[in-house]
Amino acid sequence: MHNNQDRHSVEAGTHKVLSFGIPSYNAAADIDRCVESVLEGSDYAADIEIIIVDDGSKDETPQKADEWEARYPGIIRAVHQENGGHGMAVLAGLRNATGTYYKVVDSDDWLDASALSTMLSILRGFEERDTRVDLFISNYVYEKVYEGTRTTISYKTALPRKRVFSWDEIGRFLPSQNLLMHSLCYRRDVLLDGDLPLPAHTFYVDNIYAYVPLPRCKTIYYADIDLYRYFIGREGQSVNEATMVKRLDQQFRITRIMMEAYHLYEDVEKPRLRNYMMGYFTMMMAICSVFSKLSDDPAAPQSLKDLWHDLKVYDERMYRHARYGVIGMGTNLPSKMGEKTTIGLYHLAGKIFKFN
Template identity: 80%
Template structure:
């Protein structure tokens, strides 16, 4: 049977989480034969490999297990993409899950596109921060920024608020678009989802937004990659991802749509802001020099992008001089964290 969508599930030591993730897709799809779930075991040391094989044996034709040496999240995403047979491809991390009713709605829409031979390069939906340990959840929607119930182009998008960036959780690409993007996802590096949510965008010529709370993003676990202490420890990796995104485009020269230019510039500015803020949170004396080098590289690479990122409100506010400036920046970051609830 022709596959409408492939769900790639990167798994590393995921034995305790993967069952909920996989079950949510199976139940939400009604065990449909036109979907596939690709479990990518990224060199796990626990029961993940055995569980992946068990799932494949239980649902042949729907679930496939892929085993590889440990390469990190990005390499697992690429492995799933390589194996995908669906018209569309969506990544679901093994400790997250999908809402059943929303998934059913998404599948109906995607099947309609395929049946009518309507090309849609990017399907966008909402996601929900699930703070399970606190019993709280926060939905991130795009209804104020994107048209609904129609196929549209980047020239028809509105303005995105700071909490409305299109993250991996909200995106479902056409598989051929992702392959054409030749995603530069480095091995053994966290935060590659930012590259995934940035580099393919100019290749997407037609878009559709469904105002459904599909992706449930588990957040708040100790040691999670977006945990503040963990991000400080992995700041070098954040710099690495930001450099890759920097080099992907001269935004104002290579991206045709002005509205997409503005969106991507805002996203990239956010990445530079994160580097600036977490440099101030770090005790590593080498980090301020590394941040200075990063800004210098951006200025050399593209003066216009540099001016937008460095001398906009966020760039100024997160690069204030003196120790007092550091305290103001950190206080502003913590206030934003409480308002937007992003970690």
Template identity: 80%
Template sequence: MPNFEQTSPAAAYDIEAARAAFPIKTISVTPAGEGHKVISFGIPSYNAAKDMDHCISSILEGSKYAPDVEIIIVDDGSQDETGSKADEWEARYPGIVRVVHQENGGHGMAVRAGLREAHGTYYKVVDSDDWLDASALSTMLTILRGFEERDLRVDLFISNYVYEKVHEGTHTTISYRMALPRKKVFTWDDIGRFRFDQNLLMHSLCYRTDVLRAHELPMPPHTFYVDNIYAYVPLPNCKTLYYADIDLYRYFIGREGQSVNEATMVKRLDQQYRITRIMMESYHLYEDVPQEKLRSYMMGYFTMMMAICSVFTKLSDKPGIDDELTALWGDLRAYDEKMYRKARHGVIGWGTNLPGKMGEKTTIGMYHLASKIFKFN
């Protein structure tokens, strides 16, 4: 994920202020026919001049410059040539590329801006330092166009993504072959079990635009890790799904200062806490989510977020950070006792909160081993 500017990293999340500063206005999706857009790709961009050309080109070339594809570049108050380069792309490909210039608000506000302006039936976020595989994109577009031709409503399109460690020359594919049905429209009742490394992340998701607009996306400004909210909060509103076993999204890993870099995550632990609290307070899962398999998946995802907070608290030397973690777990228990028990007393919760110095070393060691195996940072 690109390194979005952090003008007020410690600020509490104020949803009303975010709505006022970065509103999501209602725009009707363009009806089928002349000018119709089957998909809008939102590209949040902050100081992205070095990387954005590859990202944009991958979508244009992979879609064969199709007129039913829309690319919305959101220049999030960049201080380099991002804005002018975005304008050049729009001038070269009018009707396909559009540009939004806004004051810096962070990744979440850039995602919201793209959604606000989208005319496509579907909306997918592609970060400016990532890219899409051409063959997989062609397949995706064929499938989405088929949905529209048959007037078939699909709320969520899922595909694989690939961790690309360019500097090491390695890559790791995250697929959902054992967890999701293939080549059919399905519901949450049809899903299988997800491994802990198999969460549905922003990179794997393409929502119907109207699903995202129908409910508030509580994306705080000037905060990293909002992609977890994007990949979690809308799920109960998705009634029909489709999984394409294609390696579409190429997720660049390894840039110094990247948000998933271990040292960066320790430094921004307060933001990880903030995102986890927002996810916690989005649902009483065992009351609000009736689909048992979806509830189980979301509980697993949320448990992983609590585990990340626990692990990185152990990696941090910030004074008082242990008390902050204790408060987070206490707040979860007060909010929802059942969610607390599932998160804290399951295998992952137990393994990431081992007591004492030896327990701390064991937890950190297990985390580093998992990182080497699954290549997630």
């Protein structure tokens, strides 16, 4: 462990370039690796801060968070709150952040040291030159520990590199290239500038986080670095298929919030951003459609029907795009045979795009 406490406490008043929010619930087994990866990758720099949000944990997470704060005052802060779920922890981190930029790192994930070092030099450069960048995008890596494999999700075919750009300049995103929480680092004032409708006690809020703020971002920078390491390998992880089927109601809740965030064809003026967001939203509707078919819950088909009906009432044009494009048709085939085909297509897509 690096031993530079004195330097850090002295520099506690330093302007922070980047704040990391680490939502943590019963994370005692993982949190040390996560925090160490940020400290080491930033070289224990005084211009970053790490906010560990203990979301009402029942294990040693609260003590660990306090120990980290004691060890690195001025860099690490522990925030304790009653259990509110991932979204509430993300918002608590944001409320307590003081940096120009805000990056969420889940407590069981970690950051690559050399990529983080590169990211920090780029962000510091923006600050020095007074260049306003609303959104910093980087790659992420699925670390499938139980399979011993890793899959990198990169955006170099879709985004310009090594310069600040706007949504007018983005290319086409593949279905495997959605911008996720792992790939995004927002300028903090962009997140504070409007509502971030993250519901309490709900999984999959990262979809809202990676969707709602996008139209507020006018300037973007993409660094082709494999920064975020997304750990897949625990039982009951929220992306596990059986878990997703069980939490179908939460998937519906998140999709409705995203639906009601925008009338995409009226509210989002940049056509390329609108197309991207429509594609993302269509994928959310497709997930609801597929998992309704995988679910044993007798209420699932009706819930799905209601969701499609409400989308049609809310915005006919979004409904037509989501329902009658290739993905909408493929995930809503009629009859039992159609259902089997839909599920087969979903599993095939999972193998191709490695999302599960």
